[in-house]
Amino acid sequence: MIKIAKVIPLVSSIQKDHLTYFTAREINAGDIVTVPIRSKSVDAMVIEVGEAIEDKTTLKEATFGLKKITSVKGGAPFRKTFIRACREASHYQAGMLGAVLDTMLPSLLFKNFGKLKETKQEEPGARIMPEKLAFQSTYEDRVAFYKTFIRESFAKKESVFICVPTIQEIRKLKEELKKGIEQHTFVFHSDMSNKQFVSAYNSCLAEEHQVLIVATAPFLFIPRNDIATYIVEHESSVAYRVPSRPYVDMRIFAELFAYENKSKIILADSLLRMETLYRKDAGDLQEVSPVSYRIPQNIKEEIASMKRENKDGKSAVFSVFTKEVKDALEFSNSTGGRTFLFALRKGLAPITVCQDCGTTVLCKRCDSPLVLYKTNSEENRIYVCNKCKYEDSTDITCRHCGSWNLIPLGIGTTLVRDEVLALYKDRPVIVFDKDTIKSEKEAMEALSEFYSTPKAVLVGTELALYYMEEKVETAAIISFDSLFSLPTFRINERIVHILEALRDLADKQFIIQTKNPDEKILLAFKNSTLLGFYRDEISERKMLSYPPFSVLIKISYQGTYENSEKAKSYLQETFKDYKPDIMDAFIKRIKGMYIMHALIRIPSKNWTRQGLSMDGSFDHKLENLLKSLPPSFKVQVDPENIL
Numbered sequence: 001m002i003k004i005a006k007v008i009p010l011v012s013s014i015q016k017d018h019l020t021y022f023t024a025r026e027i028n029a030g031d032i033v034t035v036p037i038r039s040k041s042v043d044a045m046v047i048e049v050g051e052a053i054e055d056k057t058t059l060k061e062a063t064f065g066l067k068k069i070t071s072v073k074g075g076a077p078f079r080k081t082f083i084r085a086c087r088e089a090s091h092y093q094a095g096m097l098g099a100v101l102d103t104m105l106p107s108l109l110f111k112n113f114g115k116l117k118e119t120k121q122e123e124p125g126a127r128i129m130p131e132k133l134a135f136q137s138t139y140e141d142r143v144a145f146y147k148t149f150i151r152e153s154f155a156k157k158e159s160v161f162i163c164v165p166t167i168q169e170i171r172k173l174k175e176e177l178k179k180g181i182e183q184h185t186f187v188f189h190s191d192m193s194n195k196q197f198v199s200a201y202n203s204c205l206a207e208e209h210q211v212l213i214v215a216t217a218p219f220l221f222i223p224r225n226d227i228a229t230y231i232v233e234h235e236s237s238v239a240y241r242v243p244s245r246p247y248v249d250m251r252i253f254a255e256l257f258a259y260e261n262k263s264k265i266i267l268a269d270s271l272l273r274m275e276t277l278y279r280k281d282a283g284d285l286q287e288v289s290p291v292s293y294r295i296p297q298n299i300k301e302e303i304a305s306m307k308r309e310n311k312d313g314k315s316a317v318f319s320v321f322t323k324e325v326k327d328a329l330e331f332s333n334s335t336g337g338r339t340f341l342f343a344l345r346k347g348l349a350p351i352t353v354c355q356d357c358g359t360t361v362l363c364k365r366c367d368s369p370l371v372l373y374k375t376n377s378e379e380n381r382i383y384v385c386n387k388c389k390y391e392d393s394t395d396i397t398c399r400h401c402g403s404w405n406l407i408p409l410g411i412g413t414t415l416v417r418d419e420v421l422a423l424y425k426d427r428p429v430i431v432f433d434k435d436t437i438k439s440e441k442e443a444m445e446a447l448s449e450f451y452s453t454p455k456a457v458l459v460g461t462e463l464a465l466y467y468m469e470e471k472v473e474t475a476a477i478i479s480f481d482s483l484f485s486l487p488t489f490r491i492n493e494r495i496v497h498i499l500e501a502l503r504d505l506a507d508k509q510f511i512i513q514t515k516n517p518d519e520k521i522l523l524a525f526k527n528s529t530l531l532g533f534y535r536d537e538i539s540e541r542k543m544l545s546y547p548p549f550s551v552l553i554k555i556s557y558q559g560t561y562e563n564s565e566k567a568k569s570y571l572q573e574t575f576k577d578y579k580p581d582i583m584d585a586f587i588k589r590i591k592g593m594y595i596m597h598a599l600i601r602i603p604s605k606n607w608t609r610q611g612l613s614m615d616g617s618f619d620h621k622l623e624n625l626l627k628s629l630p631p632s633f634k635v636q637v638d639p640e641n642i643l
Helices: 054-061 079-091 097-104 107-111 139-155 167-177 192-207 250-260 274-282 323-335 413-423 440-452 481-485 489-504 521-525 529-546 561-574 621-625
Strands: 003-009 019-023 030-037 042-053 071-075 132-136 159-163 185-188 212-215 227-232 262-269 300-305 339-342 351-354 371-374 383-386 406-409 429-432 455-459 471-476 506-514 551-557 588-590 592-605 633-637
Touching: 003 030, 003 097, 019 030, 042 097, 079 097, 079 250, 097 250, 107 192, 132 274, 139 159, 139 167, 139 227, 167 185, 167 212, 185 192, 185 227, 192 621, 227 250, 250 262, 274 529, 300 323, 300 521, 323 413, 323 506, 339 489, 413 429, 413 440, 413 455, 429 440, 440 455, 471 489, 481 489, 481 506, 489 506, 489 521, 489 529, 521 529, 551 561, 551 621, 561 592
Parallel strands: 132 262, 159 212, 159 227, 185 212, 227 262, 300 506, 339 455, 339 471, 429 455, 471 506
Antiparallel strands: 003 019, 003 042, 030 042, 030 071, 351 406, 371 383, 551 592, 551 633, 588 592
């Protein structure tokens, strides 16, 4: 008997809720099958099955010949609650369900489908409001809490899932927590081999004792029925945001999934996001323990002013390092200690400006700031665009006024390295940025060399913070002021998180070099409390109608100038009821093309799901308009930045 099946392709490129195929095989709703799409075979999930003789309407309405299902892999290895959570996330992100499923399921699952243990999947019990908790404390305090909480959960016959943003954090947290429960601890991440994944997955499901799972978000699907608590560790990490369609925020998904499973969820970090703290204050989240905004004073902290003057009142000659950093380097050189020097950008100088008119030197191809680099020849320097890789010589003039009076500004990793070597010719200096570190293997090798070498200095960008696990004697941020060049409305919050991460790395001393010692963020650190900073930030966001008071929806288009103008008019007409902000300042030239952004602000109470808040509603009209946009438009809900 021929059957007609509606399936959801598990790929992000299909802009349809479902596709229809036929088969003579025995299939059921929930099965995973392989179907042809264009010239490729892709995995898909069956959502509805009907007999062809009973489904004449579908056949008659089909505008093209139905294709045949290629193969049937078997029943879906995840609970119905997982599918419901994906559907809820697809509403929130204004994306297709198949795209969300594709994002939230690891490729390892489908590569090894036939080797995985099947398990009886149970639906949660009677509906209750699951507990939601906020947990803001130091890393050491969180680990201590997890150890006690896991053992208490085991005693109640409950398993625990700790979700972390990066593979590197899995290794560190596992080592902290596994002592005494090694045989009940399982880790999952994308770098596992097929053999490792199959072994861990089958063992995890077969284990009769309760388990601890430490994994990245795409492994939340693991269908153990006894997981009673999901913990989102390092909740503020930007790594939870998926940088491609459908731009899922995995923290949102984890909360929706915990709600569908009727499980407790704990959002934990040294400093939670502003949105999370505000939800706690509003009563949406309870507390594991009273939230503290105090900054521990267990190491020496110094705010070193880079603003130097001679006795005559004139500015002194610029120096990369202040006396405080030089003293720290000298001390570590004499004791054999290790030092981490943080620079925001790679290269010699992140930007160059004209001293006559103040114009920034930009790339001729894409209008991004040119970065000054040193070539292989020590005498030569060159400008490179980090965005499109365009190169230009240093013999250039200001595009605005034609002046030769150009000056490099900012401090990059290359300049910091050169300054250390100028002070200590033979001292081991390791640079850790995107130019020097191309893979995880290189990252681990570089850090192994650093931690095993006395007197070593690591000069790194934010990339290093994702990999560094062990503390160093001294950590220093070489140019605090350059952090404000990060293109995000969350700039103040982002800076505080970077400072927190650097401070946590320091075992004895943390130094912040700045030209503005009176900046409010630095005053908060000086006063050892972030409460005032939090209140000021929330007040400012409320005034500007930024999250958590609204949800921002960014629509982007790239094309020729003529097409971008048409796109602008199209968006203004389509979303006229929502008054989108579409500004000419948002358009910039890239290889002859233009990027245009439209921004829609919608009150948070009008864009929420029940799994996120019991109060509020959801604007399905806006969702349908967003989903109706052609694929040439990119839609990001709650983006990291608005430019």
